[in-house]
Amino acid sequence: MNLNHQVEKKLKTSRQRNLILCVIRSTHCHPTADWIFERARKDMPNISLGTIYRNLNLLRDEGKIQELRFGNSVSRYDGDLRSHYHVRCMECGEVVDVPHIVPLVSSQQVEELTGYRIHKHRLEFTGLCPDCLKRLDNIE
Amino acid sequence: MNLNHQVEKKLKTSRQRNLILCVIRSTHCHPTADWIFERARKDMPNISLGTIYRNLNLLRDEGKIQELRFGNSVSRYDGDLRSHYHVRCMECGEVVDVPHIVPLVSSQQVEELTGYRIHKHRLEFTGLCPDCLKRLDNIE
DNA sequence: ATTATATTAAGAATAGTTACTATTATCGAT
DNA sequence: ATCGATAATAGTAACTATTCTTAATATAAT
Numbered sequence A, B: 001m002n003l004n005h006q007v008e009k010k011l012k013t014s015r016q017r018n019l020i021l022c023v024i025r026s027t028h029c030h031p032t033a034d035w036i037f038e039r040a041r042k043d044m045p046n047i048s049l050g051t052i053y054r055n056l057n058l059l060r061d062e063g064k065i066q067e068l069r070f071g072n073s074v075s076r077y078d079g080d081l082r083s084h085y086h087v088r089c090m091e092c093g094e095v096v097d098v099p100h101i102v103p104l105v106s107s108q109q110v111e112e113l114t115g116y117r118i119h120k121h122r123l124e125f126t127g128l129c130p131d132c133l134k135r136l137d138n139i140e
Numbered sequence C: 001a002t003t004a005t006a007t008t009a010a011g012a013a014t015a016g017t018t019a020c021t022a023t024t025a026t027c028g029a030t
Numbered sequence D: 001a002t003c004g005a006t007a008a009t010a011g012t013a014a015c016t017a018t019t020c021t022t023a024a025t026a027t028a029a030t
Helices: A015-025 A033-043 A049-062 A107-114 A130-139 B015-025 B033-043 B049-062 B107-114 B130-139
Strands: A066-069 A075-078 A085-089 A095-098 A117-128 B066-069 B075-078 B085-089 B095-098 B117-128
Touching (some): A033 A075, A117 A130, B015 B033, B033 B049, B033 B075
Parallel strands (some): B085 B117
Antiparallel strands (some): A066 A075, A085 A095, B066 B075, B085 B095
């Protein structure tokens, strides 16, 4: 839950964690843990899936990557730390960034309406990507 | 994926499914499958958890309930079909509605920027509920 | 270099959910 | 009311994504 009133534990560097970070930064595809695992083991054949997950959580807690969770269960990760939104295709599952959209959401309004202290919000769009749109049009 | 070009299968009524719908409509707490299970078995002691899940999916596909998926994996369900947003407490997990907020999001803008055909969007807020806020203030 | 501690690989464990199977309930047509 | 077709059920097993455990190894501080 990391509310900043606990002492930060010093992380030792590890080749595995560095590799994982490189893998994430080298793609724009918002990869899943499994995708990262497959990619990482090309460079380091006996890295383990547990190591992937543990370090993804560490990197997320350190603030070096973003974890994206969409409706359908699997986590995806993003090396782009800037706050931005995503669209996911309901057919093929592809996830892409929504560029340059201004956050139109007033957290302050929500705080006034609910009494909650708002820390963040998530906005995600679901629809059909251009390829799937075309493909489905051809079928009908 | 239900894109409306397949034949709808006719559903038969069942006491279990009716009960599940009643349970969901009788609360505003955005219950989880497990909560619904515990509540339902008071009326129908040997209803099974599989029945709960199967019917939640059926009711969702029929459009009679909404499935809410927040970051942390467990699904919650909502009998209120009107499009509305939610806030979730990062401490206790409570989920409440954000009342009367107007959807400020322009799907059309996103379509223009990404080429996707947008079907829906999800907006959810995360923060601390009034109770947890107070409790945490007392600790410090 | 030695010591203390963090990190690892491997695999078992867990949580939430879905699938399978034999039986029972529902529904439309007689 | 009865029949035949098929959906729904309870109970259980299987599955998937993730976390935990453990013994061995790597790293940083002395």
